[in-house]
Amino acid sequence: MQLQVLNSPFNQEQAELLNSLLPTLTESQKVWLCGYLAASQSASVQVTTEAPPEVNPAASTGQTVSKEVTILYGSQSGNAKGLADHAGKTLEGQGFQVTVSSMSDFKQNNLKKVQNLLIVVSTHGEGDPPDNALSFHEFLHGRRAPKLDGLRFSVLALGDSSYEFFCETGKEFDKRLEELGGERIVPRVDCDLDFDEPAAEWLDSVLTALSESQAAGSVAAPASAPTAAAGETVYSRTNPFHAEVLENLNLNGRGSNKETRHLEISLEGSGLTYQPGDALGIYPQNDPKLVDELIQALNWNPDEKVTINKQGEVSSLRDAFTSHFEITVLTKPLIEKTAQLTGIDALQELMAAENGEKLKNYIEGRDLLDLVKDFGPFSVSPQEFVDLLRKMPARLYSIASSISANPDEVHLTIGAVRYNSNGRDRSGVCSVLCAERLEPGDTLPVYIQHNQNFKLPENTDAPVIMVGPGTGIAPFRSFLQEREEAGASGKSWLFFGDQHFVTDFLYQTEFQKWLKDGVLTKMDVAFSRDSNEKVYVQHRMLEHSKELYEWLQEGAVLYICGDEKNMAHDVHNTLIEILEKEGNMSREKAEAYVADMQQQKRYQRDVY
Incomplete structure (x- = not known):
């Protein structure tokens, strides 16, 4: 009105x-x-x-x-x-x-x-x-x-x-x-x-x-925001520390279908500290080739200046697309705003309520370059277009080291993501930056993301059960380094899985040494492609259901890290199945047992 x-x-x-x-x-x-x-x-x-x-x-x-x-x-x-x-x-x-x-x-x-x-x-x-x-x-x-x-x-x-x-x-x-x-x-x-x-x-x-x-x-x-003492810089999500890369190694053997990078990063001079279970946030850069293709498709000058934030900071269009904005993911709000700004009929039709499933299918696996190629050219200014975009989000990775064992350092385990979708090869923004363009001596903008929902028990005598296939192994390397430094006496049991024993047994020598030294009590592995029938970590859990149930009865804390949609779901159902079988429980009682474990912080998940 x-x-x-x-x-x-x-x-x-x-x-x-x-x-x-x-x-x-x-x-x-x-x-x-x-x-x-x-x-x-x-x-x-x-x-x-x-x-x-x-x-x-x-x-x-x-x-x-x-x-x-x-x-x-x-x-x-x-x-x-x-x-x-x-x-x-x-x-x-x-x-x-x-x-x-x-x-x-x-x-x-x-x-x-x-x-x-x-x-x-x-x-x-x-x-x-x-x-x-x-x-x-x-x-x-x-x-x-x-x-x-x-x-x-x-x-x-x-x-x-x-x-x-x-x-x-x-x-x-x-x-x-x-x-x-x-x-x-x-x-x-x-x-x-x-x-x-x-x-x-x-x-x-x-x-x-x-x-x-x-x-x-x-x-x-x-x-x-909280302020620091005079002369002290506080590094955080909004003020990341530019950390030097010390090592960048491929953990997989020759012939593997995977590429898993082990990064060692210096925190010296940052004042940053962390605990096992925490994550490191990284602000990555988009692939320069993708940025150039996008600017070319838009038919704009890469050196044109645009304002990139509410504080009025200015950069070139190329730098804006490279470092400041997300260009590899499409969202419904972005397409809606683009339709409103450009007035393009085909985009407005895509946004129509009756085309909800069509819009969902279009968004899946496409990026900003697809949007421009499919519906462009756009008769708008670079500034108007940039104003529609989300800022570059940080990528969170579970920390794979203990700061007690590695002072002023943080280690990561990052699987390179590469795939083909809608006729184009695509890659994970941060994972492939680390795999292809990051060398020792380079720096990354980083911060510590504390995670109180994934922590070792205060009582070092408490048994721990760790389930972490693939890169889900990362926090458990941190856990075991910390327990070794602290001289923890509680039992520990690790379930690890991947594709092939020969090429994909991440950190194999470290875990074998911890087994030998008693830091790690038990380890069960599942390599899914080494046999005719695929075997996963949940199958190994079922094979040892009686002993696993005994550990739970002794007060063991169960940790799961890795893929949520498949692995974590399957492991959760396996846990309930074990409780039903070994505890002679109904499904309802087994689910209540798990809920009680969560309430007591004896069932913790770091899933993605």
């Missing part, structure tokens, strides 16, 4: 200014502005106004709200936990009493006591909750979920728009909390892989809405 002198309390000049400003604001900016104006009003004259859409009326009526805030996170890789921790520290700095907890650690019966609830949750796989959100998600959507009429809440959802069920878990929590009677502090915010700015806007909006009834006229300070 356009503001006019006749339908508003504004004069003509004010109405024109507001009409030009309001359409440019994001939803978060509108919510923040509502809170700011409400707080300003309470400082002078107590004017009763209607609450902003979807915002709890207590925020604008002057009603005092509790200063206690509960922040629950569901996190698989650690991003949601990091954002939840930051939100907690920011709110505490503004005088709130904050409890930050993973959903799996939160006592569900306490939910009715919570007045202010913030949910920070990622979506895993094909629309699934992360492991440490499963029990809370099930509780909230089950019959035992309580009425939450006194609850004020807000949800920050993390996801990847290249997946069909983008931010699905956050959407489900948001909808369910409303159904149970809760009222939103501010509307849900859905974040893509580049989540820093929308997450900060969400936190600013939440902070303003919570603060405005606490102190008349005081508006909370923006939720800024």
Whole structure:
């Protein structure tokens, strides 16, 4: 609706200014502005106004709200936990009493006591909750979920728009909390892989809405990032450390169908540290050949200058496509925005609701070059086109070393991804950068991604069972290095699998030495292509089901790392089958046993 002198309390000049400003604001900016104006009003004259859409009326009526805030996170890789921790520290700095907890650690019966609830949750796989959100998600959507009429809440959802069920878990929590009677502090915010700015806007909006009834006229300070002591540089996801590559070796033997790189990277001078189970984030560069083909297809000048971020930083178009933007993945939002910008009929037809399956099939296995070749040329400026693109996301790799055993170093195990799709050879952005274009002495922008969901037991006497085929072996090399350094006395059992014993037994000599020295108690291997019938790690687990069950009864912690869609699913079902067989349990009791293991952090997964 356009503001006019006749339908508003504004004069003509004010109405024109507001009409030009309001359409440019994001939803978060509108919510923040509502809170700011409400707080300003309470400082002078107590004017009763209607609450902003979807915002709890207590925020604008002057009603005092509790200063206690509960922040629950569901996190698989650690991003949601990091954002939840930051939100907690920011709110505490503004005088709130904050409890930050993973959903799996939160006592569900306490939910009715919570007045202010913030949910920070990622979506895993094909629309699934992360492991440490499963029990809370099930509780909230089950019959035992309580009425939450006194609850004020807000949800920050993390996801990847290249997946069909983008931010699905956050959407489900948001909808369910409303159904149970809760009222939103501010509307849900859905974040893509580049989540820093929308997450900060969400936190600013939440902070303003919570603060405005606490102190008349005081508006909370923006939720800024943590600062370092004078002269100290803090390296992080938003400020990566440029680390030198020390070694880059192929772990596979001659004749292998695979190429698995072992990288050794220096962290000297960074101040970065990590624990076994953590991951290293790498910001890669796109393949220069692909970048050149894309610019040629667009018929643009590679040296043309474009602005690459909100801070106004400028680079050449070629550098922008190489280092700053994602060009190897298509998403529904990208195609939608391209259709709107270009007005191309064929693109708009592809976006039509009735063509949903056609759009899904088109996106699968294609990239930006395909989009330009299939629907271009585009009659838009390079800047307009660049503004549509997602920023280059970091790639996360499980760390394959212990910093105790390798001071100032971090090791990675990276499988090179190469495949053919829709008539073109394609490759993984980071994995093939490491395989083909990265030499010792080169540098990579890196940061540490802490993962509290995949950690060795504090009790070094506890038995550990590790299942990690292929590059899933990486964190278990880290585990065993750490246990060797610490002199851990607990039993350890490793299940490893790959294609061929001769060419694909990653880190073979290291594991054989640990077996000999007693650092590793047992090791079972499965090489699927060395026999007529394919044998995988879950088959080896079944062969030793009785002993594996005994280890579990002794309190063993079970870890799985690797492919989620196939391997992790099969291993999970095998675990339940073993419990049914050896524990004489029903399917229901076996599943409850596994759920209890997860709750006790005795069943941990690092899957992708």
